Amino acid sequence: MDTGKTFEDLGLSKPLLTAIAAQKYGKPYPIQQEAIPAILSGKDIQGIAKTGSGKTASFVLPILEGFLNKKASRRRNLKVLILVPTRELAMQISEVISAFTENLEDEVKNLAVYGGIKVNQQMVQLKDTEILVATPGRLLDLISSQSVSLGKVETLVLDEADKMLDLGFKEEFGQILKLLPKKRQNLLFSATLDTKIIDLKKEILNDPVTIEITEEEDTLELIKQVAYMVSMDRKGPLLRYIIKNQGITKVLVFTSSIRTADNVCNKLNRNGINASAIHSKKTQSARNKAMLDFKLGKITVLVATDIAARGIDIHFLPCVINYELPRSPKDYVHRIGRTGRAGAMGEAISLVTDEEEQHFYIIQKKMGKRVEKVATEDFDLTGV
Incomplete structure (x- = not known):
C-alpha cells in the first residue's frame, strides 16, 4: 500500500538521495517503501512482486547505502552477489547500479x-568488483577457473527466483550456496509464490520479512486492451496494417517461438518497418544492439520470445502486441504489463485466431477482465 512516504523517509543518505533525484525518480513504489528500511536493518527479505514494480531499486539502493556506511573500512572484494535467470536482466540490474553510483565520491564497482x-x-573485468550480477551457469564457470571467490559475500540476492527454478537452475543454486558464508543477508524476489519458492525460502531465509505487492487493479486499468480476431494467414499483414495505420513508433511484439520471431521480423523489414528480433539463438552482441537500437528509436519494432524478453524493462513503452498468445494467463499479464507504467497509459493488442479464442477466454477469466474484440474480415490488407 502507498503510505505517501518519500525517499527521504526511508533512511537513505544524501549522496544516494542526490543520485535518485538525478535519475528523475518520483515517490518510491510500494515495494521500495517496505523493502528499503527492512534491508537497511539487516533483515532477510522475501519479496513477491512482478517485473516493473520497482523491485530492482528496492534492493540496489539499500545495498549501496551499506557500502557508503562502510566507506572507511571497505576492501575491494566481492561483497554482494545478485543471481538472475537471464542475460538481459543481469545487464539491466548492472545498468541501474551504475546509474546510482555514477556520481558517488567513492566508486562501487559492479559487473x-x-x-x-x-x-x-x-x-579480466572481475578485478576489484564489489557487486556481481550473474547468471548461475556463468558464475560456476568463473568459480571453476578460480576467477572469483564467494568467501567474502555478505549479501545474496536471488531476483526472479521463480523463473530461475523454472529454467532448471536448482542444482546450480545448490552448488553456489555451498560456497557462500553461512552468515549473510539473503534477499529473495519472485513474481509468484509456489511450492518451489516456499521450499527455497525455507532453505535460505532466516526469519524473513515478507513483502507481497499484489496486482493492483489500476495497473491494468492504465492499459487499453483489444483483441483483433484474424485468420492465421492474415496475421502478418494485419500486424503491419496496425503499426502503419495507428502510426506506432515503438512497439514490443511477442511470439511464442524463435522461428516465428525471425519470420515476423524479416517480413516487417521487407515491408518497410524497421525491426529486430531477440531470442536465445541470437548472439549476445546482437541482442545488446537490438535493445539499444530500440531504446534509441532506431527501430520501430522489437520482436521477442518470452524467455528472451524476461527482464526487459523499457520506460514509456506505449504499445505491446501479442502476435501469438502465451501459454499461461500469468505470462499474458507479464507481457502486457510492459506498457502502462509510471502512470502513463498503454495499449495491449492481441491477434487471436479462431483456434486461440478458447485459450484467450481462459486468459480473460483468470485476469478478471473482458477484452474488447474487433472483427477484421473487412480490413483491406492488400499492399501492407
Missing part, C-alpha cells in the same frame, strides 16, 4: 557476467 560472450573477457 554483470553471463553466457554468450567469451569468459576470458569477464575474468
Whole structure:
C-alpha cells in the first residue's frame, strides 16, 4: 500500500538521495517503501512482486547505502552477489547500479557476467568488483577457473527466483550456496509464490520479512486492451496494417517461438518497418544492439520470445502486441504489463485466431477482465 512516504523517509543518505533525484525518480513504489528500511536493518527479505514494480531499486539502493556506511573500512572484494535467470536482466540490474553510483565520491564497482560472450573477457573485468550480477551457469564457470571467490559475500540476492527454478537452475543454486558464508543477508524476489519458492525460502531465509505487492487493479486499468480476431494467414499483414495505420513508433511484439520471431521480423523489414528480433539463438552482441537500437528509436519494432524478453524493462513503452498468445494467463499479464507504467497509459493488442479464442477466454477469466474484440474480415490488407 502507498503510505505517501518519500525517499527521504526511508533512511537513505544524501549522496544516494542526490543520485535518485538525478535519475528523475518520483515517490518510491510500494515495494521500495517496505523493502528499503527492512534491508537497511539487516533483515532477510522475501519479496513477491512482478517485473516493473520497482523491485530492482528496492534492493540496489539499500545495498549501496551499506557500502557508503562502510566507506572507511571497505576492501575491494566481492561483497554482494545478485543471481538472475537471464542475460538481459543481469545487464539491466548492472545498468541501474551504475546509474546510482555514477556520481558517488567513492566508486562501487559492479559487473554483470553471463553466457554468450567469451569468459576470458569477464575474468579480466572481475578485478576489484564489489557487486556481481550473474547468471548461475556463468558464475560456476568463473568459480571453476578460480576467477572469483564467494568467501567474502555478505549479501545474496536471488531476483526472479521463480523463473530461475523454472529454467532448471536448482542444482546450480545448490552448488553456489555451498560456497557462500553461512552468515549473510539473503534477499529473495519472485513474481509468484509456489511450492518451489516456499521450499527455497525455507532453505535460505532466516526469519524473513515478507513483502507481497499484489496486482493492483489500476495497473491494468492504465492499459487499453483489444483483441483483433484474424485468420492465421492474415496475421502478418494485419500486424503491419496496425503499426502503419495507428502510426506506432515503438512497439514490443511477442511470439511464442524463435522461428516465428525471425519470420515476423524479416517480413516487417521487407515491408518497410524497421525491426529486430531477440531470442536465445541470437548472439549476445546482437541482442545488446537490438535493445539499444530500440531504446534509441532506431527501430520501430522489437520482436521477442518470452524467455528472451524476461527482464526487459523499457520506460514509456506505449504499445505491446501479442502476435501469438502465451501459454499461461500469468505470462499474458507479464507481457502486457510492459506498457502502462509510471502512470502513463498503454495499449495491449492481441491477434487471436479462431483456434486461440478458447485459450484467450481462459486468459480473460483468470485476469478478471473482458477484452474488447474487433472483427477484421473487412480490413483491406492488400499492399501492407
